[in-house]
Amino acid sequence: MGVTASSTASARPPVLRRLGAPLTALAAATVPTVFVAVVDPNAPGHYPTCPFLAFTGWWCPGCGGLRCVHALAHGDLSGALHDNAPAVLLFAVLAVLWVRWVWAAVSGGPAPGLALGARRWVLVALLLLVFTVVRNLPIGAGLAPPLV
Numbered sequence: 001m002g003v004t005a006s007s008t009a010s011a012r013p014p015v016l017r018r019l020g021a022p023l024t025a026l027a028a029a030t031v032p033t034v035f036v037a038v039v040d041p042n043a044p045g046h047y048p049t050c051p052f053l054a055f056t057g058w059w060c061p062g063c064g065g066l067r068c069v070h071a072l073a074h075g076d077l078s079g080a081l082h083d084n085a086p087a088v089l090l091f092a093v094l095a096v097l098w099v100r101w102v103w104a105a106v107s108g109g110p111a112p113g114l115a116l117g118a119r120r121w122v123l124v125a126l127l128l129l130v131f132t133v134v135r136n137l138p139i140g141a142g143l144a145p146p147l148v
């Protein structure tokens with residue numbers, strides 16, 4: 001008794017089960033986003049100070065990330081870009097990857113992977129380093145979030 005093409009196709013899990021992981025990931029991202037949308041990071045005392053900023057006086061690449069999420073949650077794209085432009089880019093990339101993941105789950109295809117080679121990781125690290133340095137110089141003051 002051999003396995004036929006029709007029996008292997010029917011062995012595929014139902015679409016709701018295949019959507020389980022992407023929907024769980026969406027919930028895991030939504031819960032903290034809603035919290036940051038409600039608890040304003042622009043108001044002092046709600047969140048701890050960035051340790052890198054506290055020790056060095058420099059904005060790190062992540063500084064302004066919570067404010068960026070807060071701005072995006074309220075539909076303020078320009079404010080989000082001002083607070084942390086790389087985070088906005090990261091969120092856009094993650095959204096596209098998530099949509100691809102959902103599409104693969106619905107269509108029954110394999111989950112898409114994301115393979116960045118060593119050269120691309122080095123490029124990302126260098127871009128974040130340049131962003132960090134520029135946002136801490138007078139010329140890049142527009143890239144730094146406001147002090148609270």
